[in-house]
Amino acid sequence: MKPRYLTKSRFKLALECPTKLYYDGKSEYANQKIEDTFLLSLAEGGFQVGELAKCYFPGGYEIETLDYDEALRQTNELLKQDHVIIYEAAVRFENLFIRADILIKNKKKIELIEVKAKSYHTSKDGFYNKNGSIAAAWQPYLYDVAFQKHVVRSAFPNQSVSAYLMMADKKAKCPTDGLNQKFKVVTNDNGRKGVVVSKALTTNDLKEEILIQVNVDECCDIIYQAGFETDDDVISFSDYVNQLADCYMKDIKIISPPSxxxxxxxxxxxxxxxxxxxxxxxxxxxxxxxxxxxxxxxxxxxxxxxxxxxxxxxxxxxxxxxxxxxxxxxxxxxxxxxxxxxxxxx
Ligand code: SF4
Structure with a gap:
């Protein structure tokens, strides 16, 4: 049986409504998102951006397997090196499990890069509200990366971990025409989608980066400090995440009031x-x-x-x-x- 870990997508689901964790993955329940063609096309854009991001960090190792244990074994083997770049790195801490888009280890430092098919302008887009809290529009992205950072630093307490979002840079100009056509979305025999990078991709295509890497450590700290409001209390980020993970592992439905x-x-x-x-x-x-x-x-x-x-x-x-x-x-x-x-x- 597949282990019931709280992954980043399940954490995202629980942020929308914790009860959703109970229905997640159960084929006896209808799920309108499975057939949502708009979401599917967004996901395809995400695949392409993810593949382009890897081109900006060449020389990495891709963890291709979907098997939790094997992915962890391969990642941990690679992390024995002092300097390594891993795409789709698998990291587990207790019942929390993530696949990081790009993980870069340089001795005692780990950089965690989450790639998003979203655009960002360095001077016009801000992550914060006037009162210093995280702006609603950025919450899904920043809570996602905060969750990943929490898992990585819990799993590797002796490493210093920095988190980044990598997004389309609104100020950048695409250096060549038809760049997106060189990242073709394909479906393999198992129905799994992926991207094939064309052999025609040149150094000119990558000369000017059209993705921007933004450090979000401060946002993560704000999220950790804010914790989560429950009915009569505020509990820490890590306690809340552990509660969600425990309920998901035991298949306990968290009851949420209608909203x-x-x-x-x-x-x-x-x-x-x-x-x-x-x-x-x-x-x-x-x-x-x-x-x-x-x-x-x-x-x-x-x-x-x-x-x-x-x-x-x-x-x-x-x-x-x-x-x-x-x-x-x-x-x-x-x-x-x-x-x-x-x-x-x-
Ligand atoms: S409480 Fe509402 S949002 Fe949450 S799972 Fe039930 S119906 Fe969906």
Whole structure:
């Protein structure tokens, strides 16, 4: 049986909603993200950027196997060297497991580079809000890299670990035409996607780097210091991660109260999927939390009110069905423009 480790993608899932960890990977539950073609095309862009990033750090070793133990064995063998570059390095600490896009070891220093198919401008894009907290738009990327750094420094406590994001540099100009066509996304016999780099790739293609490496150690420290809010407490980053890992390992469902996130939850099933025998995590969650019966799911809810920003407040107050909302809650206001205003349309 595959070990049940908390990986970076599962940590990301748990940040959206910890209950999702329970449904993850279970084929009896419908999952709307599996077939999402937009996400699939984004992933393809990610493969290409990842492969280009490796070209900027030549001479590394790629860990190709998907087997956890074998990947760890190969990585640890390579890490016996003083200087080494590893692509897709596998690192485990207790029940936490990551594959680092690029890991560079120089004696006592480890650089951990997470490659993202996202663009970044050194002077216009900031990671922080005015109060010094991490800006919402950057949270998924920075929590991901903070998780990886936590795993690497826990696994190698005698090394100093620095973390970086590597992204498309908005200021850079692509040195040659058709560079992306030299990184072809292919699917192997096992259905696994990868990138084949064309033999036509030249030194000119790589002369001016179009990806930028940004140090995010300070962001990681802010994330570690902030910890996580639970119902009645704030717990440290490492305690929270350990709690998630423990629940995932034991297959314990972490119950989360209904929230705005439920509206876009991928673990909901269409009527057809339910007829085909698939379970709906969404229905399970709401039955457990709200005591709803099958007929409760037939009536319209706040999720169907277009552009209703106070949704979460109403959900938390238990006003979830449309019948619980009054016209004055939505406050229709005219915007003095022809036609209905946004609030009038609601
Ligand atoms: S339905 Fe809501 S509580 Fe349940 S997994 Fe989805 S987001 Fe989490």
């Amino acid at each position: 705005n996130t439920c509206g876009g939850c991928e673990y909901s099933a269409t009527e057809q999927e339910r007829k085909d025998g698939l379970k709906s995590g969404f229905i399970e969650c709401w039955k457990e939390c709200l005591g709803w019966m099958d007929e409760d799911f037939l009536v319209p809810t706040v999720f169907e009110i277009w552009n209703f920003r106070n949704k979460n407040v109403y959900i938390q107050a238990g006003c979830i069905k449309m019948a619980d909302i009054y016209e004055e809650d939505i406050v229709p206001k005219s915007d003095n423009k022809p036609g209905l205003s946004a609030s009038e349309r609601r």
